Amino acid sequence: MISVTDLSMHYGPVVALHKANFNVERGEVVGLLGPNGAGKSTTMKILTTYLYPTAGVASVGGESVLDNPLAVRKLIGYLPEILPLYPEMEVRDYLQFVGRARGLSHGQLHQRLDWVVERCGLKPMYRKLARELSKGYRQRVGLAQALIHDPQVVILDEPTSGLDPHQIMEIRQLIRELSNDKTVLLSTHILQEIEAVADRIVIINSGRIVGDGTLDELRARTQRVERAELVVVADRKAVEPELKKLPQIQHVRCIRSDEESAHFELEATVGSQLARNLGKLVQEQGWPVEGLNARPPSLEETFLALTESQES
Numbered sequence: 499m500i501s502v503t504d505l506s507m508h509y510g511p512v513v514a515l516h517k518a519n520f521n522v523e524r525g526e527v528v529g530l531l532g533p534n535g536a537g538k539s540t541t542m543k544i545l546t547t548y549l550y551p552t553a554g555v556a557s558v559g560g561e562s563v564l565d566n567p568l569a570v571r572k573l574i575g576y577l578p579e580i581l582p583l584y585p586e587m588e589v590r591d592y593l594q595f596v597g598r599a600r601g602l603s604h605g606q607l608h609q610r611l612d613w614v615v616e617r618c619g620l621k622p623m624y625r626k627l628a629r630e631l632s633k634g635y636r637q638r639v640g641l642a643q644a645l646i647h648d649p650q651v652v653i654l655d656e657p658t659s660g661l662d663p664h665q666i667m668e669i670r671q672l673i674r675e676l677s678n679d680k681t682v683l684l685s686t687h688i689l690q691e692i693e694a695v696a697d698r699i700v701i702i703n704s705g706r707i708v709g710d711g712t713l714d715e716l717r718a719r720t721q722r723v724e725r726a727e728l729v730v731v732a733d734r735k736a737v738e739p740e741l742k743k744l745p746q747i748q749h750v751r752c753i754r755s756d757e758e759s760a761h762f763e764l765e766a767t768v769g770s771q772l773a774r775n776l777g778k779l780v781q782e783q784g785w786p787v788e789g790l791n792a793r794p795p796s797l798e799e800t801f802l803a804l805t806e807s808q809e810s
């Protein structure tokens with residue numbers, strides 16, 4: 499549904515995007531994740547035809563953003579990073595204006611207004627002027643205008659920016675629901691956001707795509723160590739030397755111990771089957787086990803590994 503091929507964008511000497519490649523399939527929610535200045539907004543501005551790229555091609559719904567920008571605009575709803583609002587316009591008038599500009603009939607507009615006002619939680623501010631809105635409500639109006647025409651493709655630049663935790667939960671829920679019949683590309687630098695809503699993650703760093711896949715796929719690609727935690731009912735002094743003898747062990751740390759039990763955190767090289775070897779060891783030693791769990795790397799660790807390897 500969205501296709502980006504060798505896309506580059508230079509702002510004078512600044513390389514904001516360098517030969518980026520990624521696709522978003524119909525019905526997918528894809529998160530574009532990257533630190534500040536990575537090139538997320540630039541990518542979105544090109545996809546929404548606000549910017550013309552320096553090189554490369556991109557299309558939405560089979561329409562080229564370069565050759566057929568009007569067709570692309572019809573297909574998409576876009577929440578930009580900074581939403582231009584008319585300060586003296588009421589929320590209601592603004593949404594009606596956007597809906598009419600999008601070509602909705604009177605009946606359609608009425609129906610869609612009810613939907614966006616309800617789903618974006620705009621009721622309390624519906625008759626307020628734009629200049630009276632808090633940042634969170636400006637963001638909700640931004641979402642409402644992006645969805646008013648029921649677009650097939652929704653492109654959201656930092657959709658939960660400025661919202662309080664309760665609102666963030668509501669908007670994430672709404673994004674998940676949108677994926678029932680829409681394709682969604684959203685950008686964020688909030689890792690939890692991606693984990694909460696995206697089917698797939700495209701990681702961008704310094705204008706380059708450094709990762710593309712599900713969280714599990716990215717984890718597998720970056721996993722450098724196997725991690726596990728073990729709590730045994732045994733003396734730390736007896737247990738620790740045995741743990742250090744395990745194959746490919748890199749790190750053994752005792753988090754807590756008393757006369758009765760000891761809690762360890764362990765790391766070993768990938769492929770060392772740490773959890774299995776731990777299980778064998780505790781069985782051989784006859785240590786009663788209170789807890790044993792192998793932990794996959796977090797999204798934070800995965801993200802850091804991908805962006806570090808790109809920098810080195």
Ligand SMILES: Nc1ncnc2c1ncn2[C@@H]1O[C@H](COP(=O)(O)OP(=O)(O)OP(=O)(O)O)[C@@H](O)[C@H]1O
Nearest residue numbers: 509512514532533534535536537538539540541687
């Ligand atoms: N109009 C512009 N003129 C010059 N440089 C620009 C312009 N817009 C963006 N840049 C630069 O391009 C790079 C990518 O910026 P972009 O806004 O796409 O990043 P981003 O990932 O969206 O960042 P953020 O999370 O901070 O919004 C940055 O170095 C930025 O300073």
